[in-house]
Amino acid sequence: MAKRYSDLDWLREQGYRLTPQRLAILEVLKQADGHLSPTEIFNQVVQEIPGLTEATVYRTLNFLAEQGLVLVAHLGRGQLVYEFAEHDHHHLVCRNCGEMQEIDHRQLKQLYDNFLDDTGYQINTIHATFFGFCPECIANNRSGSK
Amino acid sequence: MAKRYSDLDWLREQGYRLTPQRLAILEVLKQADGHLSPTEIFNQVVQEIPGLTEATVYRTLNFLAEQGLVLVAHLGRGQLVYEFAEHDHHHLVCRNCGEMQEIDHRQLKQLYDNFLDDTGYQINTIHATFFGFCPECIANNRSGSK
DNA sequence: ATCGTTATTGCAACTAGTTGCAATAACGAT
DNA sequence: ATCGTTATTGCAACTAGTTGCAATAACGAT
Ligand SMILES: [Mn+2]
Ligand SMILES: [Mn+2]
Ligand SMILES: [Zn+2]
Ligand SMILES: [Zn+2]
Numbered sequence: 001m002a003k004r005y006s007d008l009d010w011l012r013e014q015g016y017r018l019t020p021q022r023l024a025i026l027e028v029l030k031q032a033d034g035h036l037s038p039t040e041i042f043n044q045v046v047q048e049i050p051g052l053t054e055a056t057v058y059r060t061l062n063f064l065a066e067q068g069l070v071l072v073a074h075l076g077r078g079q080l081v082y083e084f085a086e087h088d089h090h091h092l093v094c095r096n097c098g099e100m101q102e103i104d105h106r107q108l109k110q111l112y113d114n115f116l117d118d119t120g121y122q123i124n125t126i127h128a129t130f131f132g133f134c135p136e137c138i139a140n141n142r143s144g145s146k
Numbered sequence: 147m148a149k150r151y152s153d154l155d156w157l158r159e160q161g162y163r164l165t166p167q168r169l170a171i172l173e174v175l176k177q178a179d180g181h182l183s184p185t186e187i188f189n190q191v192v193q194e195i196p197g198l199t200e201a202t203v204y205r206t207l208n209f210l211a212e213q214g215l216v217l218v219a220h221l222g223r224g225q226l227v228y229e230f231a232e233h234d235h236h237h238l239v240c241r242n243c244g245e246m247q248e249i250d251h252r253q254l255k256q257l258y259d260n261f262l263d264d265t266g267y268q269i270n271t272i273h274a275t276f277f278g279f280c281p282e283c284i285a286n287n288r289s290g291s292k
Numbered sequence: 293a294t295c296g297t298t299a300t301t302g303c304a305a306c307t308a309g310t311t312g313c314a315a316t317a318a319c320g321a322t
Numbered sequence: 323a324t325c326g327t328t329a330t331t332g333c334a335a336c337t338a339g340t341t342g343c344a345a346t347a348a349c350g351a352t
Contacts, residue, residue, distance in 0.1 A: 015329080019317080055332070058308085058309055059310085062309095074220065080308085092269055107264075112276075115253075119281075121276075121279065122284055123278035130269045132261075132267050163300065164348075165299090185337095185338085199301075201302070201304095202300085202301060204339055205340085
């Protein structure tokens with residue numbers, strides 16, 4: 001998480017290159033409020049970098065995710081979504097209405113500790129998605145028709 | 147989980163149809179030991195049902211997963227994998243070597259209860275994947291070169 | 293056993309994401 | 323400021339998965 005000075009300088013020191021494509025994609029994610037799909041990101045960034053291709057967007061997002069600068073998720077929509085990595089969190093998603101609730105990573109601390117004790121696996125998934133039903137849909141279902 | 151008599155009769159009562167395609171795909175998963183990709187499933191089932199298409203395999207797997215008869219997972223390989231739903235479990239996967247450890251669903255009971263208390267979300271994800279490092283890779287890393 | 297309704301299939305075209313390869317361009321060293 | 327090395331890009335072809343539509347075939351009712 002906490003990295004020396006700038007993440008960008010750190011990347012360069014690793015031998016990675018700070019290309020305009022990478023910087024622009026990261027910038028879009030930094031500005032965005034929520035999760036963005038590769039297509040949404042492409043559509044924004046291609047304005048600034050006309051030659052940009054989707055392949056580069058996909059590759060860059062994979063790269064940034066590996067480096068821990070962005071978080072990925074399957075939220076049950078068709079596409080993956082990406083988000084600038086600020087605070088560690090996970091999501092609860094309603095299978096019925098798609099409503100989403102964020103939960104702090106610390107809620108999983110105990111579980112991950114148990115995993116380590118029980119199996120020796122050091123788990124570090126920082127942006128998981130759990131599916132189920134939101135309070136509203138549960139309430140509607142109890143009274144409602146179906 | 148526990149459904150009256152046969153899952154198959156139950157499906158039929160819901161108005162779903164027991165097509166040879168569905169039965170064969172489910173049978174392959176029932177026989178299989180572990181997780182299978184749609185391609186692996188297709189290659190097996192197309193032997194019995196020559197006209198079978200990939201589209202039907204994908205649709206059938208989605209259907210069986212929705213009905214709770216099979217479990218899906220993103221295990222970090224390229225493709226999704228499917229498995230006949232016997233017992234509720236989750237997976238720990240090593241980011242380094244791909245080694246996998248199964249954990250019982252009951253380990254997440256407490257977490258899901260907390261989700262319900264804190265947010266009202268009734269989570270029922272039964273086959274999640276958590277990524278991290280396996281004991282071997284942790285050991286090798288501590289002593290090893292990199 | 294036959295028939296009508298309609299869920300499901302195959303087909304074909306599509307969206308989503310990956311990959312090998314040659315050309316480009318970061319960036320450290322001069 | 324110029325140059326060499328090599329990480330990264332764009333391109334094009336590919337794999338993975340989805341979807342609308344007309345034809346088919348499950349299956350309940352007769
Ligand atoms: Mn998020
Ligand atoms: Mn499994
Ligand atoms: Zn809901
Ligand atoms: Zn490992």
